[in-house]
Amino acid sequence: MELTANKFKANASKALVDAQLQKALGNVEKGFIAKRQKAADALPEFDALRDNARDIKNHVLAHLDLYLEEYERKVLAAGGHVHWAETAEDARRIVLDICKKAGARTVTKGKSMITEEIALNDHLSANGIEPVETDLGEYIIQLRGEHPSHIIAPAVHLNKEQVEGDFRRVHTHLPEGRDLSEPVSLLSEAREVLRQRYFAADVGITGANFLIAETGTSVIVTNEGNGDLTQTLGKVHVVVASIEKIVPTLEDTSQILRVLARSATGQDMSVYTTFSTGPKRQEDPDGPDEYHVVLLDNGRSAMLGTEYQDMLRCIRCGACMNHCPVYHAVGGHAYGSVYPGPMGAVLTPSLNGIDETGQLPNASTFCGRCESVCPMRIPLPKMMRHWREREFERNLTPAVARYGLKAWAFFAKRPKLYRLAASFGMPLLSLFGGTSRRFHSLPLAGGWTRHRDLPAPEGRTFLQAWAQREALKQEAGQ
């Protein structure tokens, strides 16, 4: 997708007046939060599990090279292939080659943010191979030519009436008078249409929630079972995953699984948790003839050892965006990047550079709710602040903010001068506040007064008033 992260402010302003979007966003705010809370409350060891999950990933990141090599050995031993892709372009080329060799005309896809990151669908289409998204949300946005607005609920920005319209527009082979008023009727229609596509597809492409080093297994979690059909019905199964998806053991996987769905949707477990190890063996009733794993770096190894390393613990549950007041206000598309919300505000600058994405880590109130619900305890606000520091060092911070800050800091670092200026300025400002004790508009304060009044100061500053009171006391005492 085209990166428009630096148009965030304009994107957001549009989103704020989009009535359909605002209606849909109301569902995010209410649904996800209450469900996660209920799931967390029901599990006394939930916070201890979060600590464990964090520690497991920290251990992996400290030894990532060893675990990746171990994983590769196990995949090869199971009869699979491993492809190392340093860049998005490498990954696209590798997947296309596999598809071409398989003589594929259509490929089915399980939900995968990594294939969004490498813009795989466009690349396949441009090369005459039709990608078919099989996750309901992904299918809907593919019909609309859109990108996911949320990492686990890609079509969360839509209302069911919009989906009905899309289905009627595209599924023209079905009777016009059919009833599509209920979500379940939309679901069964999508199921029926997609069922045909699974059988026609030559290759199935999925992402991975985990790659297990001790067994060479890839794991996906889904709620619709589409991932299973995608990876078992095609002749070839291609897993596209980024390098930090590694976990050492099956036991570690089950530890992290216990916080994943609870944090994401409030489920104890997703409906399907599917483990795949290598291609179909002789004794297996079904499965692919070929099993490929494309391991994508795309900037991640450069995050190791930096202040952004903790971001590589992320398991893509979406809890940060589900709890983010900014995401609630503007939705995922406003971020103008593959990954929206707080996790995107940290990850996107790492992947695309801060020059093109500087708006994202700035568009946060630092309320800290994202960090408070992150199952992997990723200090998201702290890392957004680090991005602001990188911006500031390189003079990328907008000039108005920069000079304003410098002027303020000049006074803040000189208490005597600051006191002098404040003791003249505040009483004067207070005077202008009149009897209403507030300003409807004020020069240089337009950002504030556009939407709200500015309370007038009381008059003398506290330190002024305090000094006078103390002086009076002393006089009285003497």
Next chain:
Amino acid sequence: MTSSEAKAVRQPRVGLFATCLVDLFRPSVGFASVKLLQDAGCEVHVPVAQTCCGQPAYNTGDRADTREIAEQVIEAFEGFDFIVAPSGSCASMLKKHYPGLFAGDAAWEERSKAFSGKCHELISFLTDVMMVRDTGAALEAKVTYHDSCSGLRELGIKDQPRKLLSNVSGVEVREMTDSDVCCGFGGTFCVKYSDISNAIVTKKVGNIDTSGADMLLAGDLGCLMNMAGKLKRQGSDVEVRHVAEVLAGMTSQPPIAGSGK
């Protein structure tokens, strides 16, 4: 040891970090803080070499200025037994964020850690350190309390103000929906992303309205000015005050952004 015995031994010397917003916009909160601290048995000092905690610079990515300001604050306040601020956000800056500014500079790191260990937000200092249960105030009002983000999530301030408010005679606390959700202030965020901030504070003000309270309280003046500004813009009659004003029984000043009754 009873509290009067403790007082007899030696009153804790508290340096009041007024915060820039209280200093400039609402001195009443400073005086309310002084009263609450003195009533709790503290000897209160207000060093003149204070300006701001440095958050505007810190959150804009300007580490150099932040560090200079932090050094200035530490130098002015490190001699006290405790450093108390009537703001969760500024107290958290002093307590949780200062030491990180000096990473790699052993002498300052140690100094900043010793300093940070003595820093507290006003209300939680009263309840958790000075063991205050009842401030002896009285006020006939239906109040609702907004949990400001830094105080709530970085310092764990949630029950403390509610406990003290429950002992203010005449006060009825009416919880609003999502009291723990951000008001949209976020320091410079509210002017940098004015439209988004407006969307967030509009929701907050809606929740304040439906709570049925006639007074909004919180522990951070930034959030209070934001919510008061929005309430007034919408023509609301809800009075807005810092929680310290009510706890100290000092509500004769007109409310924030209001001309009084």
